[in-house]
Amino acid sequence: MLSRIAESLFWIGRYVERAEDTARILDVQLQLMLEDSSIDEDTTCRTLLSIMGVEAADDKPVTSRAVLDLLAYDVNSSASIAATLAAARESARRARETLSEPLWEAINTTWRAIPSGRFRTLRPPTVFGWVRDRAALVNGTADATMTRDEGWQFLVLGRSIERADMTARLVATAALASSGSVTAWTSTLRACGGYEAFLRTYRGLETDREAAEFLLLDRLFPRSVVHSLSRAELCLENLESGGQRAGFQNDAQRLLGRTRADLEYRALSDVVADLPAEMERLQQTCAAATEAVSRRYFAGAEATEWQGGRV
């Protein structure tokens, strides 16, 4: 398929996942601030913003209201859900002839809530539920209607890399929130929709260490970092035709595989010793892998250089 289209599909996968995970993270954090009156709002908000990669103004205290604007409603803030959904739709528009009609409509109707102003009228926590529902609709529609060709692989690859990255951020926020109070981990697990699964898996033993282990290393839980990395590896394997006897041609595959193995084979105490730093490294891996994928598959789409028009 065209490099440009492949790139669009990759980013549709990423943006839809990003919108959903941002909603999940906000949902948890706002809930925590409500429940626990001892939390300093300004500090928590700043932490949250820095983990999401947003600059906060230094001169005045940051409120949860401002965080909501920056991360959810404000189309001009690139990290916001609104901007992310708009970016997903723009990518979809560029790849429109390769998307199934229902998939395009699912993405387009989701986006329409933003210019029409309906999105702004949704208040937390309704808005987070709505974003989760729409993401589920988009993902479900893609799953039900897309042929499993290259395009599908790129979509899932984008989604998986984004999910690993965002779960890492979610774990980092949980680790920082109230320095590991039980409620933070519980809410984080709830935000991932994995709380019951976690309780069943660990027979009700609730410690933050177990929770971190579950979110990072569980091979069966679809939102865990390891599961997402494996899924991304699988996509890359499917994209590479011709099996190789040794090693990997593909830089992205090497990066992701190495990080996954590293997480799985190191002692857990070692991994959770400094979760924020560990998660930071994981995010860097995702960024490097994205770059490698771009070089390998999308580089063909670089702009044509034509010098003739200059006099």
Added chain:
Amino acid sequence: MHGTFDGYKPGAAYDEMFEGATSRAPYAGLHDAFEDLSEVDLKSRVDALAASYLDQGVTFDIGGEERAFPLDILPRVIEPDAWARVDVGVQQRVKALELFLADVYDAGRAFEDGVIPRSVITTSSHYHRAAASIAPPNGVRVHVSGIDLIRDADGEFRVLEDNVRVPSGVSYVMTNRRAISGALPESFARHRIRSVAAYPQRLLAALRAAAPAGVSDPTVVVLTPGVYNGAYFEHALLARRMGVELVEGRDLVCRRGRVMMRTTQGLAQVHVIYRRVDDEFLDPVHFRGDSMLGCPGLVNAARAGNVTLANAIGNGVADDKLVYTYMPDLIRYYLSEEPVLRNVDTWRCGEPDHLEEVLDRLDELVLKPVDGSGGKGIVIGPAAAVAELDELRGKILEDPRSWIAQPVVQLSTVPTYVGGKMAPRHVDLRPFAVNDGQKVWVLPGGLTRVALAEGELIVNSSRGGGSKDTWVLSGHAAEVDVLPAKPREPITPSPQSAGPSLQMSNQQQQQEQAFAPDTTTTGVSGQEDGAC
């Protein structure tokens, strides 16, 4: 009981639905169905129709803003006999246009035989010498055409202009049909309407038939200027329905006289390009050097016979409104037949006696620039202010060749839902024809555009026009007699000096381009809208 059409008054123009107060036969079914709708029901259907278009993203861009394409709830109906005439007439016109283009870019017999002055062609800005060296593999230059028709005061279909560069609007024919069948299921089931679904397959077949010689399984692509182009929705829809790639200029690269596209698996060769980019932007090597929309080397690849461009380069000479005035003669000349569809009466300002008459009657005529599209530059005399007419007079005297004049034709009207009730609004019709080299196939129906403002005669979407679904009823139609051509009076070339030699005019074009403003981003495709 309130009726939907209560208080409906047709104006001076031919109303396609009503003859006085009674509905014409083809509309009887729709009339009864609509008469029974309550105001609330009608309004809810109209609203649902608008919402469905926004959800599907059926939009066109005006100045970078996406808007839903307004679709009226009441379809336009064309009875089998009237359609048969249109069908035959459009086929005839396309065949003549093909022969004319082949002639222009080859021997120029029509000039020698005095059917049309050579200067008409040599002064046309759409004449490209590059096109003369490109031989279309199956002889087709006009793969897709949109011949704009209007219905005059007597209800007769007439040709308003020919679009054989990159006519657009066919996607709305398909989406309109789907949306209206959802909005009026009862009426839809009661009529026997000819389907429009076959268009993408017909187009694909024609494009494949035009592939370079020796290619058994050609790779076809649609070339779009990009998402900011007004007709991007259409480009994407056609690519999707044909199951081919939609490419932008930056996805293509020419290597050793072949056109390749950049894919995730490396470069892949392309054989047929259905291009929706204007000639001027297609290839910076040959045309505008500042264009980022095309691909350097396309023309050379076409010339080498390794790729087919559809529609062909240089078709614009046939679109020229001045050539339009010679079309009836050209049909007689090439086909030895009388035109089935007549032109609208036209004066050529380039001819001294015509010019005199036009200048005398400026306030009652419609003046059109010969290479304008999308209704640009048109002045409707009766509606213009004195100052505007004076300015126009100056422009015409400065460059008479660039203007034609026509009487104000009262376009026919069809009831349209405006402001909560039905009112007469002017419509035109753009039937689409696909030429695969064996046969010219005319899509049954076409795009009916409607001017939403009262009395407005320009129906372009860029002027806030909307559209209607066009129902061609199936049934047995009478045979259309095509009469043999009457003997022609050869024209004497007017005594003015012949146009400048080709080399000069090419240089002039380059001069003009050197001063052209720097537009590098989104291409403006002409003809993405015809004029009224």
